[in-house]
Amino acid sequence: MNIYLSVDMEGVTGLPDHTFVDSAKRNYERSRRIMTEEANAIINSAFENGADKVLVNDSHSKMNNLLVEDIHPDADLLTGDLKPLSMIQSIDATFEGAIFAGYHSRAGQPGVMSHSMIFGVRNMYINDVVIGELGFNAYVAGHFSVPVIMVAGDDGACREAEALIPGIVTAAVKQSISRSAVKTLHPTKAHALLEEKTGEAIAKRHTIQPLVPPENPVLRIEFNNYGQAEWAALMPGCEIEPGTTIVKYKAKDIIEAYRAMLVMIELALQTKFC
DSSP, X not given: OEEXXXXXXXXXXXXXXXXXXXXXXXXXXXXXXXXXXXXXXXXXXXHHTTOSEEEEEEOSTXXXXXXXXXXXXXXXXXXXXOOTTGGGTTOXXXXXXXXXXXXXXXXXXXSTTOOBSBTTEEEEEETTEEEOHHXXXXXXXXXXXXXXXXXXXXHHHHHHHHHHSTTOEEEEEEEEEETTEEEEOOHHHHHHHHHHHHHHHHHTGGGSOOOOOOSSOEEEEEESSHHHHHHHTTSXXXXXXXXXXXXXXXXXXXXXXXXXXXXXXXXXXXXXXX
16 A cells, blocks of 8 residues: 655644744744654554555645655655646655645635745635645656545635545644744644555545546636736636736646646746835
8 A cells, every 4th residue: 555645834833933933933844854753654554554655745835845864754745846747756656645734725725824835825726616735746656546535734724625525534743823823733743643644545545535536627817916927828728818917738648737737837936026
């Protein structure tokens, strides 16, 4: 049994604000240790509950946050920031289940550090379904018939997962008070919860269905300002919907839509403010 683990940072136990997730800020090195220990709790439980292989994808920012010398020695680690499928790199049909840990809620929703990929995105849609990182990554997993069996993070991420994926197991390691304040479990208690929920998710894996993406999906990204939309629309095949900051792209499949999203947001980051 192969298990896929994508680990973001904003939803990790105890992390309340940007000083913990920005590599230039004072709390970041502490957060790397907490993030690595949290990943190990899930990996340990996966192996104890029958996994033969666990592939871990570091999925935050430059994607080099997990401490390779401290990660579980039997897990394989994907690290580094140029990945064609970013947070869901190397998912394929050989995995029986995917686990998302350290996740947060999408842009515009309650939850600690809520956003969708970059802070310039207001909403993302696949056809008429509004999604964030969690939903988009789950669609890509579903393209390969892999169910997302568990989501761990703040309470906002857990609510989002439960609304998208019937029967999914969730583990809320902290409750959002505001976008930059939380009520959190102690890491020791969080590890115990994650170990318990990982075992539960693996036991339920055959009852949780993949989030199957639509054929020929239409990707629509709503940016915060028109300059960002202008930059994103430079990508061939994109167009701005008149009177909005929404950029539309018609894709052949969810993989193309996902990669288009990555290019669009990188272009949008070129926008300058004055």
